[in-house]
Amino acid sequence: MKTLFFLPAGGLRVAAGVCLAVWLTGCATQRVDWPARIGQYTYDQAVAEMGPPEKQAQLDDGRRVAEWLLNRGSTYVQATPHLYGPYYGGFTTVQTAPSRFMRLTFDAAGRLADWKKVYR
Secondary structure (H helix, E strand, C coil), rough: CCEEECCECCCHHHHHHHHHHHHHHCCCCCCCCHHHHHCCCHHHHHHHHHCCCCCEEEECCCCEEHHHHHHHEEEEEEEEEEECCCCCCEEEEEEEEECEEEEEEEECCCCEEEEEEEEE
16 A cells, blocks of 8 residues: 555545645635624724724714724835846836725714725
8 A cells, every 4th residue: 555645545535635624614714794783883892803993083073983904014025137147137026015904983872884994
């Protein structure tokens, strides 16, 4: 009987099945249904779930606008050498990804009135 990666021939199927199950489980993340939370979700629940906001403002009409950082932006620089040696310049590529924020607006009673993803 041949072995591959220290597994017997029948064990390879089991290992492949376990890897597939782990991969599919990792892809099954729950997404928040923000439209369903309008009118039900409070500011206190948001702070308990996501922590304190990065920015917040109390408006004159009693509404509160708060932003939570979801992903911090970054800059990537990739240098590619030229094909004809070091005497000719290569190529440099700069890519930037913006920061991603969740902006939640709460009414005067503290209930969610609006939500929006903001990129900057």
